[in-house]
Amino acid sequence: MATKENVLAALAAVKSPDGAPLPQTGKLSDVVASDGKVFFSITVDAAVVPQWEPVRKAAEAAVRAIPGVTSAMVALTGERAPGATRAAPPRPAAPGHQGHAHTHAPRGERAVQGPPGVAAIVAVASGKGGVGKSTTAINLALGLRDLGLKVGVLDADIYGPSVPKLLGIRGKPETIGGTRLKPMAGYDLTVMSIGFLVAEETPMIWRGPMVMSALTQMLREVEWGALDVMVVDMPPGTGDAQLTMAQQVPLAGAVIVSTPQDLALIDARRGVEMFKRVNVPVLGVIENMSYFVCPKCGERHDIFGHGGAQHEAEKLSVPFLGEVPLHMAIRETSDTGKPVVATEPDGPHAKIYREIAGRVRDQLKLKVTRAAPKIVIEA
Numbered sequence: 001m002a003t004k005e006n007v008l009a010a011l012a013a014v015k016s017p018d019g020a021p022l023p024q025t026g027k028l029s030d031v032v033a034s035d036g037k038v039f040f041s042i043t044v045d046a047a048v049v050p051q052w053e054p055v056r057k058a059a060e061a062a063v064r065a066i067p068g069v070t071s072a073m074v075a076l077t078g079e080r081a082p083g084a085t086r087a088a089p090p091r092p093a094a095p096g097h098q099g100h101a102h103t104h105a106p107r108g109e110r111a112v113q114g115p116p117g118v119a120a121i122v123a124v125a126s127g128k129g130g131v132g133k134s135t136t137a138i139n140l141a142l143g144l145r146d147l148g149l150k151v152g153v154l155d156a157d158i159y160g161p162s163v164p165k166l167l168g169i170r171g172k173p174e175t176i177g178g179t180r181l182k183p184m185a186g187y188d189l190t191v192m193s194i195g196f197l198v199a200e201e202t203p204m205i206w207r208g209p210m211v212m213s214a215l216t217q218m219l220r221e222v223e224w225g226a227l228d229v230m231v232v233d234m235p236p237g238t239g240d241a242q243l244t245m246a247q248q249v250p251l252a253g254a255v256i257v258s259t260p261q262d263l264a265l266i267d268a269r270r271g272v273e274m275f276k277r278v279n280v281p282v283l284g285v286i287e288n289m290s291y292f293v294c295p296k297c298g299e300r301h302d303i304f305g306h307g308g309a310q311h312e313a314e315k316l317s318v319p320f321l322g323e324v325p326l327h328m329a330i331r332e333t334s335d336t337g338k339p340v341v342a343t344e345p346d347g348p349h350a351k352i353y354r355e356i357a358g359r360v361r362d363q364l365k366l367k368v369t370r371a372a373p374k375i376v377i378e379a
Contacts, residue, residue, distance in 0.1 A: 002036060004033050011063070013062060014059045032198055034198045035197070036070035039214065042056055043077040056074050071175065073214065077210065115230070118152070119229065122251070122253050122254070122283065123275075125234040125256055126256065127236075127266070131258055133233065136257045136288055137233040139339055139340060139349075140231060140255065140356060142342050143350075150228045151189055151229055151231060153191045154232045157235045158204050159204050160235075163191060163193045164193050165337060166334055173222075180222065183222050193218075194214060246278045252281070253364060254281070255321065256268050260290060283318075285320055286322060286324065286356060287310060287320075288324045289324070290326070293325065293327070324352055
């Protein structure tokens, strides 16, 4: 199996434009080598990117030639020097093309096409971490599944992929023809995550363009098949990676997840505005951890306040999709890879998620392409 040391040894034969071995140029990111798949980036000044593109191609070819390597992804990142005048950005690269310096697409333009056969792509986002976005994304996907839709899930949180754990999926994707990946499956969902490709403890020390290259590959080089909707679990926040993905992926809409307290709502507001600025429809806001009902006495407690997300949605003129309570069952099923909509389909929480999914489906005007699964209540 290829190792980081094997990769660096192979790259020593690749020369930079000034003749230096690539590993000695200081331009390489950390090299990630796992299960035959190799990822790294080359970072140079934006002005010399054209001179380095042949180097990127040579580096990719050298890595692919290493015994045991099944796929290699090499991104070329162009950075503008501090204080330098920004040149007019080039037009985005053709769909599926990788390795060039990253530039933002003009407002409303989509530089990357969606996977063939996918009818709609929906982003589930949050202005900050810790609001239960990933848990919401998975249960929303399962809710859409229960409505009779064929659903896929893309884990776009490269730095902190949690979808494999939330769905209890283990193993590595199979390679199809040496160039494409077969997605994983769980609970009748089609799933892909960087978490399937690298070890759980491996830190992803990547710059934004490298992240976009990885996301592009997971969108374009995975055999997703025919899907009614793909749910994308976005990274938390509203930084460059989030904005770039919103610009370069043909999103049919975005769902914003927030908790009720004021601090979270400020960040949710930023998320709504970000999608509006790139002409992505905001399908609505979900208030997560909305309230807590004591399992012993039945008394309700608004631990983080209540109704803030609904008020914010009204203020921003976007739909309010519903509120999800703070409950042990949701947390426990998520931690064990047995999401509540799939494992407790007759319970009150599954009902809430399906109602939210129904509102998302109605806004997307999706048509059911298969019979909804029957919900069996076991004695």
